[in-house]
Amino acid sequence: MDTPSIDDLPRPSVGRLAPSPTGLLHVGHARSFLLAWWHARASGGRIVLRLEDLDGDRVKPGMAEQCVRDLAWLGLDWDGPTIVQSQGTAEIDAAVTELVARGLAYPCVCSRKEIEAAQSAPHPGQEKGRYPGTCRGKWPTLAEAERATGKPAAARLVVEPGRIELVDAFAGPFASDPWSEVGDFPIARRAGAAAYQLAVVVDDGRAGVTVVVRGDDLLSSTARQWLLQRALGLPHPAWHHVPLVVDEGGRRLAKRSDDLSLSELRTRGVPAERVVAWVARRSGLPDAEPAAAERFVHAFTLKNVRRTPLVLDRGALAELVDGR
Ligand SMILES: [Zn+2]
Known part of the structure; x- marks a missing residue:
């Protein structure tokens, strides 16, 4: 009699939030993380938080804690303990040794x-x-x-x-x-x-990540990560690369756009619900009151998210900062 092997059982979807604590999180990050979180929760999946702090020269003191605070402020939660990349490098080192x-x-x-x-x-x-x-x-x-x-x-x-x-589940073939x-x-x-690409692949594999929703600035990394997964015998996740938030000139928001950082908005009295509502309105979601992140889960689908960059022009900025 055939007994189903573990490979035949449906895997629960596992998503991830993976900020790098090299600067303050801004509105663009908020948007990517909200989409990743909504997607995971709408599909009944788990989601893990991983702090990508291996870039020792660029990681700023206190920024990891700030990232966690900002995500919690947005109303996001995650499953299991926070994964700190720099605290688990043994498996990454082992992968290097194995590949060599x-x-x-x-x-x-x-x-x-x-x-x-x-x-x-x-x-x-x-x-x-x-x-x-x-x-x-x-x-x-x-x-x-x-x-x-x-x-x-x-x-x-x-x-x-x-x-x-490859085929991106959101952006299509590339x-x-x-x-x-x-x-x-x-x-x-x-x-x-460890270099970035390998760390991502090993840590995604270790956490059993099956779904990746992230900004399309990382599309160019994907083939490298695919090669590493193949070399290490790890499954490929379903990638979803979403367009970034850009300024009126079409430039992506830099981490140095501190006036649009979540902590600065908070200091200026902007409630988290306004940031969430602002993103929701631009992600094909109906209004909800109060605009807590979890209130949008049931209505969320990536199908309704536009494939063009989200432009933060003067009007959009006023709506975000001043609430009008
Ligand atoms: Zn050389």
């Missing part, structure tokens, strides 16, 4: 300057600092590369040429070619710190 041992990644001792010098003129579509593969196949382990060169070694994933075609855009990309930095 399997020949899917290799040590690299190049400095940023050397890489930029090797790439005299980037072609269109190439990122500055595309890695030309200088160190590929030179040393079997990071330790050996360091012994041989006297330099600290990073690790890079071997990327084969070719387009990767393709990218990581080999020509970035080349063999870092999975561990020279000081031993």
